[in-house]
Amino acid sequence: MSDDERSVDELLGLFGDELTRGILLSTSETPLSAEELSDRFAVSRTTVYRRVKRLGRYDLVHEAVRTDRDGHHYRVFEAAVDGITFGIEDGKLAVTVSVAGDLADGFEGFMDGMEASVDRVTREAGDRADRTDGTDTWGNPHHG
Structure with missing residues (x-):
């Protein structure tokens, strides 16, 4: 199996997870903190961080630091893509990611x-x- 085929399989597995899809879709609307994502999906922040890390490996989500009214810093996550297409090219699965x-x-x-x-x-x-x-x-x- 080539690296490209492995990457396609890994991405398919990534999107097979409902929480991962939910995080990507939610952060495509507005940047969200781990706490906000945790509350939205009723999972622990640790679980959110694991999913965000997986999305980050493929540059699908990026992180920014925000400051609240009291001057405290916190991280937010935002989708770094606006489209992902799975298709078939030359008898193989292909993935196209739109930035x-x-x-x-x-x-x-x-x-x-x-x-x-x-x-x-x-x-x-x-x-x-x-x-x-x-x-x-x-x-x-x-x-x-």
Whole structure:
């Protein structure tokens, strides 16, 4: 069995658990703390943390820290995906995961920023390459 097949089997097993599905669906609506999830599903916080950890292994849920009115910090969990599709491709099970909008927008913004940085660095390197003082791009003497 390949790693991809094993991952598909593990994901199918993950979603075979009603509590795990419930946590993912609930956190897709709004970020929730372990205590809120525990109350919602009438299970212990330890059980919630175990399920969240399993979801986190596949980057399906992410964690953030919030501060309450009294200044106390607590963790909340939020679904990191907005769609999961199971299908069949070339006679094998396949899984497609769609990243949640905010994360996708953030990633797109990050990539746009990276492109702008690369363009700037490339331009600066080109400017330095035009040097006529016998040095390379970084000001080191040419050897040749």
